[in-house]
Amino acid sequence: MKYSKASVTWAIASLSVTLISLPVSAQLIPDGTTTTTILSNQIIRGDLAEYITDGNSLNDDLRHSFSEFNIDVGQRVYFADSTAINNIITRITGSNGSNILGTLGVDGNANLFLVNPNGFIFGSDASLDISGAFLISTASEINLGEIGIMNIVNADPVALFDLLQKVIAIQNCKDQQ
Numbered sequence: 001m002k003y004s005k006a007s008v009t010w011a012i013a014s015l016s017v018t019l020i021s022l023p024v025s026a027q028l029i030p031d032g033t034t035t036t037t038i039l040s041n042q043i044i045r046g047d048l049a050e051y052i053t054d055g056n057s058l059n060d061d062l063r064h065s066f067s068e069f070n071i072d073v074g075q076r077v078y079f080a081d082s083t084a085i086n087n088i089i090t091r092i093t094g095s096n097g098s099n100i101l102g103t104l105g106v107d108g109n110a111n112l113f114l115v116n117p118n119g120f121i122f123g124s125d126a127s128l129d130i131s132g133a134f135l136i137s138t139a140s141e142i143n144l145g146e147i148g149i150m151n152i153v154n155a156d157p158v159a160l161f162d163l164l165q166k167v168i169a170i171q172n173c174k175d176q177q
Contacts, residue, residue, distance in 0.1 A: 081108025
């Protein structure tokens with residue numbers, strides 16, 4: 001099959017425009033194992049943001065679970081917090097790493113814990129707006145000694161978050177000694 005120079009040029013130009021015009025959109029997709037809700041276009045700390053609310057709470061911890069967790073350049077994403085919450089624990093269960101290219105924050109004073117076995121990339125325009133502690137982990141499993149190994153992605157969320165809550169409590173005790 002023979003192609004004219006004009007048709008090849010048009011095909012290359014079309015491909016280039018298609019690749020350039022593809023938007024990089026933020027993805028905040030709950031995986032359905034928690035009651036997480038995302039509210040768009042909320043005024044948080046004086047500007048528009050995506051607002052992550054609800055989730056599953058136990059004692060003073062709030063839990064979220066996402067299949068995708070990405071923040072685009074210029075986007076602001078905040079976790080809702082109340083005075084009763086000390087820790088926000090979030091896992092990412094999908095097969096992709098998380099790109100944090102905009103602002104990640106907590107609307108309150110809670111500590112934020114993020115776990116994604118596929119990793120995190122923080123871009124040059126990324127910023128944190130967090131009053132409490134911030135911890136990320138790329139752990140894919142937790143060694144429970146004689147009990148065995150718990151896979152973070154496939155674990156029952158209640159069992160996993162209960163275990164993470166105990167780890168946080170132990171660490172808090174050590175820090176206060």
